[in-house]
Amino acid sequence: MDYFCSERVSGLAPSVIREILKFSSTPGMISFAAGNPAPEAFPVEDVRRITAEIFAQSPIDALQYSVTEGYPPLIETVSNYMQKKHDSVKSFDRIMITAGAQQVMELATKSLCNEGDTVICEAPTFIGSLNAFRSYNAHLCGIPMEDDGMDLAKLEDALKREKNVRFIYTIPNFQNPTGITMSLEKRKALYALAKQYGVLILEDNPYGEIRFEGENIPTIKSMDTDGIVIYAGSFSKVLSPGLRVGYAIAPQPLISKFTVCKQVSDVHTSILSEMIADKFMTECDFEGHLQKIRKIYKHKAHLMMDLMDSRMGGKVTYHKVQGGLFLWCSLPKEIDMMDFCTKAVHKNVALVPGNAFLIDEKDPCSAFRVNYSTPTDAQLEKGMEILGDLIQTF
């Protein structure tokens, strides 16, 4: 039978890039393609103890229906944390708990964009967010990245030129895939531009807490005196992605709309996951855990960067990172990126071809993304040795 598909979804056909990614789970494959936290970064003992306590103390609460906005104690906990540590909850804001930060992108697009309305985003940017925008037939407008974040002159051109711009999407810290962090000056200027043109900002910050070097830069949300910033936070990198817990901080009228949309999608986030996240933040050493995982990622990032320099130095250029999970590696023009990635996967090293992160996958792209959080140290060394040998053959 031929099945009819909505226009939104027909535009979301699996891409050629997925074909390469499929190999990632082949036995023996060294995957630099994922974005998974390191297994040793999970607070297994804490979660085990917390979960046993939940089932000893309030098993019915953990199993019964809950409210769409989220488990009230977790909302309170996130509010206190984001307020005290990051000054990122304003008096007009409300918090809702979501099934991972990904859901914030979906709820924001569904609530705010009619089909054909414009979303401005960094180019390249996270494929999961691009696909969320695409799944509502948003018109995407990409702004090239500079070393300190989006090119603001081009952003202003776009704000002048584009019609019905609903929000500007940015990952200000250790952007996926480029690893770039937006400077404080650019954050201020971006906020001013959004305000001037009456456009919202969707600030996606999954990696902010895993800065392992350098100084923390204030969130754009912390500058939000006008109620124009939607902040998406996540427990995926600081606790566990499998539990699927994230949150939105946004002005109350927006949270109301997101709530109506979440109600018809999944009713509420797994209450057990929410209770675990709450107890982890309030009853365990959350700061100590962050220190621990920063140390893990600092080690892995430096190992990867050192190997990149020693094995592929002179051939590959990349942006040095102070946090996050990824390096964005550019090949010289004479090497065909897709050819390189295909040959790498045949030698059992999986990379993500850079065009996966473009607004139009068919645009030329000479970069690929590597992840250093998932592979072991031995895999990092072996995989980089293979890539180093491979690049010599080009």
Add this chain to the structure above:
Amino acid sequence: MDYFCSERVSGLAPSVIREILKFSSTPGMISFAAGNPAPEAFPVEDVRRITAEIFAQSPIDALQYSVTEGYPPLIETVSNYMQKKHDSVKSFDRIMITAGAQQVMELATKSLCNEGDTVICEAPTFIGSLNAFRSYNAHLCGIPMEDDGMDLAKLEDALKREKNVRFIYTIPNFQNPTGITMSLEKRKALYALAKQYGVLILEDNPYGEIRFEGENIPTIKSMDTDGIVIYAGSFSKVLSPGLRVGYAIAPQPLISKFTVCKQVSDVHTSILSEMIADKFMTECDFEGHLQKIRKIYKHKAHLMMDLMDSRMGGKVTYHKVQGGLFLWCSLPKEIDMMDFCTKAVHKNVALVPGNAFLIDEKDPCSAFRVNYSTPTDAQLEKGMEILGDLIQTF
């Protein structure tokens, strides 16, 4: 600031009915308005033990990212169960795990309906599904209910008349809110009509396993020789709604589209929830648990029906149920339903006004819905006494 909203969401403004429902959580309120499982129906000891085992045996699997389609062992478990017990997995079908059955309605609508396309549904029907359809600006066409299910003559009229019908939505067992079960003859005839007119069926079956009397009737999916049925199943009533685990059984091309949509929404369902559901079905006495909860709901349903007869007999008519969680109660024409519900809530008994379940809430409606699974026996008795006294004043 005035925030722009998408057209989809502006149509989903909170209704007057929600105002009444807000009172449900007032202290002292006897709520007949919810749809929560009875607390004593949760297999707390089993879940406690299972969860401890998961964190002892495979903690990293429970915390790491997983695949969008669902935890493979759970897919296998659901497949075996639905195949062996209900003959409801066809050779062309695939299964995906969702964040509750509600997500199946959302994924189906997002994947299958352009704005303005038609969804045919029973009238009245479950508000969560109606709102999922509305949230994509589907055009809703309601088919009145008879004692054995949808009026099929009216269904055929609609199939002839309506344009771009994408699916027929039905809850064949103990329909929410009416409690009506579709007869075998009507299931066959409904299937034949859908086939004839080239329209899909979305079969939502959250209550099928809590039949406490009478004979089980085959699912419409079991008749699906043509690949036209999407089946939505749920663990909410047979294990726990808080864990948010449901599933879709549908032809592979549809599951592919749902998967793309789920990927951009929540990436995957909580893996811990999925592992708990899998272990509960495979390592615990699932059939014994079903027997136990059927006994609980049989007792509560009969208590509620007996009280309805003794306290409100002659004034209120309702459809006798053999399963599910709800009674649908019709008031005589001289009593204003909304007035009755409002006065009830002021006397601390929360009901759901029937127009919550209509396609157009402003249509006349003389019925309300009561739930018997959430209140205790004492609350059922007290609440029905209050309603009995109240109806005398009309």
